[in-house]
Amino acid sequence: MSDLNALYTPLEKIPQVHEGLKKAFRSGKTRPIAFRKTQLLKLCHLVQDNLQRFKDALLADLGRPANETDFLELNGVLIEVKKAYDNVEKWASTEKPPFSLFWFSMSPHIRKEPKGVVLLISPFNYPVYLLLCPLAAAIAAGNAVLLKPSELCTTVAALLTELLPKYLDTEVYEIVNGGVEETTKILELPFNHILYTGNGNVGRIVATAAAKHLTPVTLELGGKSPCVIDPDCDVKVAAKRIMWGRLVNSGQLCISPDYVLVPKDFQDTFVEALKQAYEELHPTDPLKSGMLSRIVNERHVLRLKRLLDNTKGTVVFGNKVELSEREIFGPILPVVPVKDVDAAIEFINERDNPLVLYVFTRNRDFKKKVLNNTLSGTASINEVIMGCQAEGLPFGGVGASGYGYTTGQAAFNTFTHMRSTVENPTWADSLLLHARYTPYKSAPLRR
Ligand code: NAD
Numbered sequence: 001m002s003d004l005n006a007l008y009t010p011l012e013k014i015p016q017v018h019e020g021l022k023k024a025f026r027s028g029k030t031r032p033i034a035f036r037k038t039q040l041l042k043l044c045h046l047v048q049d050n051l052q053r054f055k056d057a058l059l060a061d062l063g064r065p066a067n068e069t070d071f072l073e074l075n076g077v078l079i080e081v082k083k084a085y086d087n088v089e090k091w092a093s094t095e096k097p098p099f100s101l102f103w104f105s106m107s108p109h110i111r112k113e114p115k116g117v118v119l120l121i122s123p124f125n126y127p128v129y130l131l132l133c134p135l136a137a138a139i140a141a142g143n144a145v146l147l148k149p150s151e152l153c154t155t156v157a158a159l160l161t162e163l164l165p166k167y168l169d170t171e172v173y174e175i176v177n178g179g180v181e182e183t184t185k186i187l188e189l190p191f192n193h194i195l196y197t198g199n200g201n202v203g204r205i206v207a208t209a210a211a212k213h214l215t216p217v218t219l220e221l222g223g224k225s226p227c228v229i230d231p232d233c234d235v236k237v238a239a240k241r242i243m244w245g246r247l248v249n250s251g252q253l254c255i256s257p258d259y260v261l262v263p264k265d266f267q268d269t270f271v272e273a274l275k276q277a278y279e280e281l282h283p284t285d286p287l288k289s290g291m292l293s294r295i296v297n298e299r300h301v302l303r304l305k306r307l308l309d310n311t312k313g314t315v316v317f318g319n320k321v322e323l324s325e326r327e328i329f330g331p332i333l334p335v336v337p338v339k340d341v342d343a344a345i346e347f348i349n350e351r352d353n354p355l356v357l358y359v360f361t362r363n364r365d366f367k368k369k370v371l372n373n374t375l376s377g378t379a380s381i382n383e384v385i386m387g388c389q390a391e392g393l394p395f396g397g398v399g400a401s402g403y404g405y406t407t408g409q410a411a412f413n414t415f416t417h418m419r420s421t422v423e424n425p426t427w428a429d430s431l432l433l434h435a436r437y438t439p440y441k442s443a444p445l446r447r
Contacts, residue, residue, distance in 0.1 A: 015189060018189045029171070056155075058128070062156040062249065080137070081136040087412075110418050117196045118145050118146070134273075137412050137414065173339045174435065190215065193217070194215055195414065198221070226260070226354055228344045228361075235269060239276070245257045260334070261336050355377045355397045357379070
């Protein structure tokens with residue numbers, strides 16, 4: 001791991017960085033589509049030229065297997081950057097509302113304006129994807145950007161700090177490194193939009209600080225994503241997908257399946273299938289095989305150990321488990337027996353809105369019932385994790401899992417102000433003369 005302390009931005013420099021970004025944004029340099037496209041192309045090269053360095057950095061910080069970094073982190077970044085590059089003209093073009101006989105003479109339009117200086121604060125678990133994807137959207141929308149990487153992934157933060165100025169325009173995209181003290185200092189400044197990805201406690205701190213400046217905020221928060229199991233499902237595939245989803249990045253993924261709700265009389269069958277899935281996925285000791293990421297730091301390991309030590313649950317394999325109110329964010333999968341689908345729905349609705357709801361069934365009515373009676377950020381049927389990057393689908397939480405959207409055009413819109421304009425010709429006065437201006441033709445009725 002790198003010594004990030006050496007990289008921490010001095011506190012007194014933070015307002016200067018912000019001031020510099022503000023000035024550069026006001027100069028107008030981020031606005032031309034050609035500039036945005038050049039920067040997006042360079043962002044693509046930043047990742048493409050340094051794939052191995054990113055994989056090495058994620059191995060150093062999280063012990064993550066290179067395949068997983070390729071599949072779920074770097075590919076995702078390249079797809080989002082390319083999407084922004086390919087669509088920026090279309091997304092940024094001025095739109096006309098549907099034709100209206102009453103309003104057409106005023107030539108109503110919607111201009112897509114960059115909001116200004118945008119702040120991106122990202123977490124440790126996907127430290128490249130969760131910083132560079134929103135960066136791509138913010139660049140496409142024509143903003144200046146201050147990036148605050150997670151201080152927990154020191155090698156990745158150091159690498160991004162080295163590469164960003166080599167590839168991107170240093171006047172309008174800047175990194176500030178640091179921990180709580182530095183982020184608190186950043187949050188004192190007036191931004192035009194803040195995107196925070198991380199846990200809900202800090203989300204509240206960010207939203208409170210932003211409120212002082214009336215800064216709009218997007219919060220991508222904790223997952224707590226349940227799986228609802230119908231006995232009428234492909235149990236082998238369901239168990240394998242869920243087990244994979246729980247173990248990928250060692251469960252440190254916001255959309256990780258967090259716990260499983262299974263009918264009591266199907267529990268043994270399902271747990272057996274989970275055991276088999278685990279053996280298939282990890283035929284050799286995952287502590288030695290290099291197929292399982294590490295928990296990011298000792299504090300998080302101790303947090304997970306406490307969960308296991310204090311459980312009232314039953315040992316199945318691995319260790320004991322307790323279903324904590326908060327998201328687990330580690331390789332622990334509680335299986336909770338419920339009476340039936342109604343009980344599963346009630347269990348979910350008594351808790352915070354999940355980021356994703358996973359349903360495993362072959363039955364359309366079962367699927368409909370769960371979806372129609374719950375609310376989550378997104379939902380996947382017979383799948384975990386994969387669908388969240390699907391082209392054209394906005395990604396975002398609801399309630400305690402956050403608000404706002406962070407992928408594709410929805411992310412572009414997050415960093416864009418829809419500025420409505422009208423332009424009324426002078427001849428239009430003749431149409432409304434007596435309705436609009438005094439003296440009115442007929443006096444108003446008085447009581
Ligand atoms: P983290 O500890 O890396 O913190 C995230 C960011 O918050 C960092 O940049 C950190 O410097 C900053 N921060 C920490 N404490 C702060 C404070 N007191 N004041 C100001 N800033 C502070 O990561 P984390 O929060 O543990 O991340 C994991 C959480 O993120 C999980 O709950 C996970 O579900 C969630 N997450 C959500 C999404 C999503 O898209 N919804 C994606 C990934 C992770």
